[in-house]
Amino acid sequence: MIEEKENIQFELTDDLIANVELLVSKNDDKALKKLLNEFHYADVAEILDELNLEDSVYVIKLLDSETTSDILTELDEDVREKILENLSAKEIAEEIEELDTDDAADLIAELPEERQAEVISNIEDDEHRDEITELLTYDDDTAGSLMAKELVKVYETWTVAGCLRRIRGQAKEVTRVHSIYVVNKQEKLIGRLSLKDLIVAKSDHKISDIYKDSVDWVNVDDNVEDVAKVMAKYDLEAIPVVDNNQTLLGRITIDDIVDVLKEEADKDYQMAAGITGDVDSDDSIIELTRARLPWLFLGLVGGVGAFLIMEGFHEAFEKYALLFFFTPLIAAMAGNVGVQSSAIIVQGLANDDVKGSINSRLIKEMLLAALNGTILAIFLFLFVWITKSSFTTALAISISLIVVIIVAGLIGTFVPLFLDKRGIDPAIATGPFITTSNDIFGILIYFWIAKLILGI
Amino acid sequence: MIEEKENIQFELTDDLIANVELLVSKNDDKALKKLLNEFHYADVAEILDELNLEDSVYVIKLLDSETTSDILTELDEDVREKILENLSAKEIAEEIEELDTDDAADLIAELPEERQAEVISNIEDDEHRDEITELLTYDDDTAGSLMAKELVKVYETWTVAGCLRRIRGQAKEVTRVHSIYVVNKQEKLIGRLSLKDLIVAKSDHKISDIYKDSVDWVNVDDNVEDVAKVMAKYDLEAIPVVDNNQTLLGRITIDDIVDVLKEEADKDYQMAAGITGDVDSDDSIIELTRARLPWLFLGLVGGVGAFLIMEGFHEAFEKYALLFFFTPLIAAMAGNVGVQSSAIIVQGLANDDVKGSINSRLIKEMLLAALNGTILAIFLFLFVWITKSSFTTALAISISLIVVIIVAGLIGTFVPLFLDKRGIDPAIATGPFITTSNDIFGILIYFWIAKLILGI
Numbered sequence: 076m077i078e079e080k081e082n083i084q085f086e087l088t089d090d091l092i093a094n095v096e097l098l099v100s101k102n103d104d105k106a107l108k109k110l111l112n113e114f115h116y117a118d119v120a121e122i123l124d125e126l127n128l129e130d131s132v133y134v135i136k137l138l139d140s141e142t143t144s145d146i147l148t149e150l151d152e153d154v155r156e157k158i159l160e161n162l163s164a165k166e167i168a169e170e171i172e173e174l175d176t177d178d179a180a181d182l183i184a185e186l187p188e189e190r191q192a193e194v195i196s197n198i199e200d201d202e203h204r205d206e207i208t209e210l211l212t213y214d215d216d217t218a219g220s221l222m223a224k225e226l227v228k229v230y231e232t233w234t235v236a237g238c239l240r241r242i243r244g245q246a247k248e249v250t251r252v253h254s255i256y257v258v259n260k261q262e263k264l265i266g267r268l269s270l271k272d273l274i275v276a277k278s279d280h281k282i283s284d285i286y287k288d289s290v291d292w293v294n295v296d297d298n299v300e301d302v303a304k305v306m307a308k309y310d311l312e313a314i315p316v317v318d319n320n321q322t323l324l325g326r327i328t329i330d331d332i333v334d335v336l337k338e339e340a341d342k343d344y345q346m347a348a349g350i351t352g353d354v355d356s357d358d359s360i361i362e363l364t365r366a367r368l369p370w371l372f373l374g375l376v377g378g379v380g381a382f383l384i385m386e387g388f389h390e391a392f393e394k395y396a397l398l399f400f401f402t403p404l405i406a407a408m409a410g411n412v413g414v415q416s417s418a419i420i421v422q423g424l425a426n427d428d429v430k431g432s433i434n435s436r437l438i439k440e441m442l443l444a445a446l447n448g449t450i451l452a453i454f455l456f457l458f459v460w461i462t463k464s465s466f467t468t469a470l471a472i473s474i475s476l477i478v479v480i481i482v483a484g485l486i487g488t489f490v491p492l493f494l495d496k497r498g499i500d501p502a503i504a505t506g507p508f509i510t511t512s513n514d515i516f517g518i519l520i521y522f523w524i525a526k527l528i529l530g531i
Numbered sequence: 532m533i534e535e536k537e538n539i540q541f542e543l544t545d546d547l548i549a550n551v552e553l554l555v556s557k558n559d560d561k562a563l564k565k566l567l568n569e570f571h572y573a574d575v576a577e578i579l580d581e582l583n584l585e586d587s588v589y590v591i592k593l594l595d596s597e598t599t600s601d602i603l604t605e606l607d608e609d610v611r612e613k614i615l616e617n618l619s620a621k622e623i624a625e626e627i628e629e630l631d632t633d634d635a636a637d638l639i640a641e642l643p644e645e646r647q648a649e650v651i652s653n654i655e656d657d658e659h660r661d662e663i664t665e666l667l668t669y670d671d672d673t674a675g676s677l678m679a680k681e682l683v684k685v686y687e688t689w690t691v692a693g694c695l696r697r698i699r700g701q702a703k704e705v706t707r708v709h710s711i712y713v714v715n716k717q718e719k720l721i722g723r724l725s726l727k728d729l730i731v732a733k734s735d736h737k738i739s740d741i742y743k744d745s746v747d748w749v750n751v752d753d754n755v756e757d758v759a760k761v762m763a764k765y766d767l768e769a770i771p772v773v774d775n776n777q778t779l780l781g782r783i784t785i786d787d788i789v790d791v792l793k794e795e796a797d798k799d800y801q802m803a804a805g806i807t808g809d810v811d812s813d814d815s816i817i818e819l820t821r822a823r824l825p826w827l828f829l830g831l832v833g834g835v836g837a838f839l840i841m842e843g844f845h846e847a848f849e850k851y852a853l854l855f856f857f858t859p860l861i862a863a864m865a866g867n868v869g870v871q872s873s874a875i876i877v878q879g880l881a882n883d884d885v886k887g888s889i890n891s892r893l894i895k896e897m898l899l900a901a902l903n904g905t906i907l908a909i910f911l912f913l914f915v916w917i918t919k920s921s922f923t924t925a926l927a928i929s930i931s932l933i934v935v936i937i938v939a940g941l942i943g944t945f946v947p948l949f950l951d952k953r954g955i956d957p958a959i960a961t962g963p964f965i966t967t968s969n970d971i972f973g974i975l976i977y978f979w980i981a982k983l984i985l986g987i
Contacts (some may be wrong), residue, residue, distance in 0.1 A: 117764050138910020242729055270726050275699055307793070308573050310786040312768060329785050330766040337763070340796030341878060347803055348874030348961065349867055356879035356892075360899045367871050368903050374867045375907050378860020379914060385856040392852065398879065399855050400841040403862045407970055411867070411963055412712045415823050418804030422797060423812035436812075443816045447824050451831050458835060484600055505804065507867055514863055 085118040092125050099130045104137055120149035122313045123158075132161045144173035147182065151357075156185065163191060168197030176203065177223035180210035210325075218302050219295040221335070222316045222325035231265060231284055236278035242270075248431030253313035256323055256448055257286040264315055264323040266290050273291055292317050293322055299340065303332045304427070341521070343425070347418065349374075349507035370507040377511030381406065381518050388522045391531045397463060398525050402518055406474065408451070409483040409517025410510035416440055417505045418454030424495050425502075433492050437485055448477035471528035475521045482520055483513045502507070541574040547580050555586045560593055572598055576605035579614075585950075588617045599627035603638065612641065620646060624653030627813045632659065633679035633787070636666035665780075674758050675751040677791070678772045678781035683711045685738055687721060692734035698726075709769035712779055720779040721747050748773050751780055752983040756795065759788045760883070784901050798958070799881070803874065805830075805963035826963040833967030837862065837974050844978045853919060856926055858974055862885055864907070864932065864975025866938040867968035872896055872943030873961045879953050889948050893941055898941030904933035927984035931977045938976055939969045969978075 080289065098107040111119050121140075123131045123146065135143050135158055147155055147170055159167060159182075167186075170181045171194065183191055184361040191211075198204040206224040213219025219248055229238050242255065251430040255273065257266040276285050292315045293302050306314055312329045342353060349370035354362055385402065392399060420436070423429035429436070459469035491501035525531075554563040567575050567590065575594075579587045579602065591614055603611055603626055615623060615638075623642075626863050627635045627650065640649055643878050647667075654660040662680040669675025698711065710731065713722040714824050722742040725810055748771045749758050762770055768785045798809060805826035840856065848855060876892070879885035885892070908929040915925035943965055947957035981987075 093706065115765060117766075150622070193672060193886060227888065239730065270730070274726070274730070305788050307786075309571060309572075312785065329768065329789070330763075333763050333785070333789060333792065336792055336796070339801070340792070341882075344796070344800055344803065344878060347800065347872045350871055350874060354875070355882070356875045356885055360895065360902060363899055364877075364903055367868075367899075368906065370871070371864065371867055371903055371907055372910075374863045375860065375910060378857070379862050380910075381859035381863075382856045385859070386853075389852060389856070392848075395850065396845060397842075398919055400838045400845070401834070403837035403841070403858050403970055403974060404831065406859045406862060407826065407830045407834050407837075407866075407967065411827055411966070412823075414804045414962070415806055418801060418806060419810070419819075426797075426811070429812055439816065443819055443823075446816060447827055450824065451827055454828075454831060455835075469681045506870070510867070514859055518859060519766075 084418060085114065085121070087118075087121050087125070087132075092122060095134075096126065096130060099126075099133050107134070107137060111138060112142070116145035117149045120146045124151050124154050128157050129163070131158055135162070136166075137391055140169045141173050142177075144170040148174065148178045151187070159186060164193040165197050167194045169200070171198055171207070172200060172203065173216075175225050176206045176210055176325075177221065179203070179207050180220075183207065192484060197453065213295065216299050217295065218259050218293045218297045218316050218327060219324075221299060221302065221327045221331050222295070223328070224325050226323075226326045227314070228323060229255055229257055229268070231257055231281075231283040231286065233257055233282045234278070234284070235273060235276045235285070236282045238282060238461055239273060239278070242273070253326075253328065254315075256315050256326070258323050262323060264290065264292055264317050267315075289504055290315065293327070294319065299335055301303040302327060303335045303339070306332050307336070339425075343421070345413075346502045347421075348507040373507050373511055377514050380515045384515065384518050384522065388526065390531075391522070391526060395468065395525070395531065397459070397465075398522070399467055402521070404455075405476065405479055405517050405521045406514040409479050409513040412444060412447070412483040413478050413487035413509040413513035414505060416444075416484045417491050417501075417509050419493045421501050421505055425492065432504070434490070435477070436492065438490055440484045440488040441481055445477065446482040448480035450474045451480070467529060471525040473526060475524040478524055479517045479520050482516055486513055486516065541570065541577070543574075543577050543581070548578060548916065551578055551590075552582065552586060553591050562594060563590070567594060568598070572601035573605045576602045580607050580610050584613050584617070587614055591618070592622075596625045597629050600626040600634075604630065608641070611638075613768060615642060619648040619652050623650045624655070627654055627663070628656060631679050631681050632662045632666055632781075633677065635659070635663045636676075638814060639663065640667060656890075667763055669751065672755050673751065674749045674753045674755065674772050674783060675756065675780075677755060677783045677787050678751070679784070680781050682771070682777060682779075682782045685711055685713055686728070687713055687737075687739040687742065688716055689738045690734070691729060691732045691736045691738070693743070695734070698729070709782075709784065710746075710771075710784070712746070712771050713738055716781050716914050719777040720746065720748055720773050723771075746771065749783070750775065758783060759791045759795070762788050763792070787796060795881075799877070802958045803870075803877075803961040829963055829967055833970050836971045840971065840978065842976050844915075844982065847978070847982060851924065851981070851985060851987065853915070853921075853924055854928070854978070858977070860886040860911075861932065861935055861973050861977045862970040865969040868887045868900060868903070869934050869943035869965040869969035870961060872900075872940045873947050873957075873965045876944055876947040877957045877961055880947065885948075889945070889952075892944055892948065897941045897943040898938055900937040901933065904936035907936070908932045924984060927981040930984060931980040933975045934980055935976050938972055942969055942972065 088439060095107070095110070099112065123134060126134070131154065135146070147158070150158070171182065174182065183194055186194060195208060198207065201494065210219065210222070210224065227242055229241070233241070255268040255270065256264060257268060259265050266288040267290040268282070268286050272285060291305065291309060291311060293305065295316050295318050302314065305311070306329060313326050315323055316325045316327060318324055345351070345353070351365045351369070352366040354366040385399065420429065455476055456469045456473035457473055460466055463469065491504040494504055495501045549561070551566070554566065582590070587610065591602070603614070606614070639650055651660060651664060659701055666675070666678070666680065679843060683698055685697070690695070711724040711726065712720060713724060715721050722744040723746040724742050727925065728741060741822040747761065747765060747767060749768065751759065751772050751774050758770065761767070762785060769782050771779055772781045772783060774780055801807070801809070806822045807825070808822040810822040841855065876885065896933070905979060911932055912925045913930035916927055919925065928974070946965065950960055951957045
């Protein structure tokens with residue numbers, strides 16, 4: 076029984092994929108089953124992501140639905156969609172039977188609407204079907220959309236011994252027992268117990284004597300991000316979900332929250348880079364264009380704005396051509412400072428640690444920008460003065476730079492705070508949005524001040 | 532015993548803080564204890580983060596070390612550092628006694644080196660002290676730095692009944708029992724069991740008959756990010772840690788991984804915005820300057836580069852001043868495209884889903900950039916042609932834009948892939964690094980091509 080493994084890390088090699096393809100082409104079901112059953116379902120999903128559709132469907136139909144149901148949940152969304160198109164409603168229903176209610180509901184929700192009802196009607200277990208149907212009614216982004224109906228529930232009137240006996244029955248259905256939830260006769264959540272508490276307790280004790288009434292819970296309509304924050308803050312591995320009457324409806328486990336956190340982080344990262352719509356590097360050129368082009372178009376409009384401003388100052392050009400050669404520097408600095416300021420605020424808002432008033436934030440950012448701006452302006456001043464031997468021009472450009480950096484920092488700080496107050500996701504404010512607006516404001520301010528100082 | 536709570540969400544109000552401050556100033560210890568004991572330790576930590584140092588120390592000394600040890604782990608790092616400075620080595624050791632080994636080691640690691648030995652020598656429990664001392668020897672960023680020594684371990688030769696009896700003892704020390712790890716006589720990890728398996732099994736069975744030998748594990752020297760990936764991929768809530776001889780050393784739990792994932796995401800987000808060193812919006816102006824100024828300086832150098840290029844083309848100015856007015860647009864587009872491309876690659880690398888060769892990536896990006904560039908160039912062409920009625924200038928600017936976008940996309944794709952191959956964190960390639968290099972390349976290419984087409 077002892078078998079030492081070389082490494083936990085599964086490696087997806089070209090050889091492995093070629094081997095699977097070969098076995099499929101030879102219809103060598105026995106060898107194929109033997110090979111794939113050695114791997115974790117998440118690893119098999121990675122293999123299937125690389126196969127062509129026909130081969131993937133072959134593998135899915137070959138393996139037991141106990142395994143394939145888990146594989147399906149781990150596939151790339153695009154791949155899963157195509158495989159499901161190639162399965163009958165009855166076959167999909169068989170996969171669904173094996174899944175926990177939350178994964179089952181997620182899978183059904185991805186199907187085209189007309190297939191959903193057909194698949195649901197093919198689910199044989201009445202309770203499972205009703206539970207999945209209930210889960211499908213909750214909105215995306217709510218606790219209800221994340222919860223599973225599987226949980227271990229005991230009544231406060233039970234004894235420890237009776238409890239253990241009944242839990243043996245319930246627990247078989249539940250992959251992981253995190254907490255045992257205690258309810259009263261009206262099915263209202265009143266407390267919790269750990270399996271450990273139950274094992275340690277004397278068998279003739281009543282649940283009402285030993286349960287903990289300090290139980291955290293979320294409402295079924297609570298926002299998913301709030302649920303994630305609560306679970307991360309209190310280090311919870313599972314949290315019960317209740318309705319407005321405190322009736323126990325389900326539970327959310329930490330693995331779903333890990334996925335939520337990753338998705339959130341990916342989304343914010345992409346937003347800051349000017350990409351919308353949750354794409355990844357393997358998506359098609361059309362999908363990637365749809366995600367990227369709108370933000371580039373915003374940049375184009377901003378660039379045309381900058382053009383118009385510079386054209387407006389073109390008379391200054393004859394005497395002070397130098398000024399125009401520094402516009403990319405000014406635009407870059409305005410953009411960089413804006414992105415830095417907004418990123419810090421967006422992150423602070425996400426982590427709930429932006430305290431104090433907007434005014435105090437703005438004053439702090441102004442001092443910070445003034446300090447950074449002055450240091451940078453000294454270098455720029457020396458460069459221009461030494462290479463161009465024009466004290467006034469060097470002074471005009473440097474002072475403009477300081478003002479541009481301060482304004483850029485203020486815009487970068489103010490915009491996300493303002494959006495957040497208005498209930499808009501402040502993450503939208505980082506990246507191209509801030510860069511573009513700061514480019515325009517920066518160039519405008521730069522020419523105004525330079526003109527003022529040089530008396531053009 | 533039934534107590535319905537209004538809301539799980541704790542709210543940190545000014546009133547609450549004022550109330551705590553008042554009770555501290557009146558030395559009303561009884562009321563203070565009663566008030567604070569109502570809250571979760573993570574909430575008390577939030578309150579202390581807002582108090583002045585003297586008041587925080589007062590509260591820490593007032594409450595039981597069972598509570599305050601947990602509060603300490605949840606405080607802002609800066610606040611914790613200051614509070615610990617105000618506690619004696621003996622007082623800190625008392626807090627440490629209450630903590631799990633992983634949290635204890637993290638807390639000690641934050642102390643100045645000369646205090647570390649003093650605190651450790653004050654820990655009364657020998658086993659706890661030895662375990663913490665062991666944990667302190669592991670490098671940051673390795674599985675060893677995240678693991679706790681607390682776990683439930685059984686020998687394969689034990690019976691189910693004997694096992695349950697002994698677990699009652701061990702489990703009291705372990706906050707959460709995720710898995711029971713099965714070892715052989717040589718203390719080597721050979722399998723696992725869930726508490727559920729144990730409860731469901733017959734009491735005279737032997738562990739060797741019922742344990743599962745498919746146990747995931749990580750090596751104590753494995754990288755933290757790899758551990759996080761494995762746990763997220765396989766939906767694990769805890770994973771055992773072994774040394775090179777497969778000896779069971781400790782376990783890592785999912786709540787630590789949630790923290791790792793959050794820190795990683797925050798770091799990458801800041802890196803993309805040109806901020807280094809894990810700062811937050813409440814840090815001092817000096818700390819924020821240290822995190823931001825180097826990247827701004829890079830932007831300044833880039834801007835000077837752009838200046839030199841434009842100056843090199845200044846002769847073209849007399850006839851085609853227009854060209855110069857479009858440099859901010861060109862620089863912005865080059866920067867935006869570069870950031871988009873690099874962000875997608877950086878994210879793909881982080882999620883391990885960048886497949887295929889560098890060449891196929893570059894070809895895809897080239898096609899994507901050519902498509903986006905052409906669409907944008909058509910708009911720009913129409914704008915210039917219509918407003919300036921110069922077909923050749925409009926054509927020169929638009930064609931340049933397409934080439935600039937393609938080159939920017941290629942640089943944005945290539946640089947992170949190249950850094951990754953060389954073992955450097957590709958996240959460094961997003962943000963100011965890509966923007967600055969693309970500004971320079973973009974402007975250079977723009978003038979070259981425009982000059983060529985216009986025959987200047």
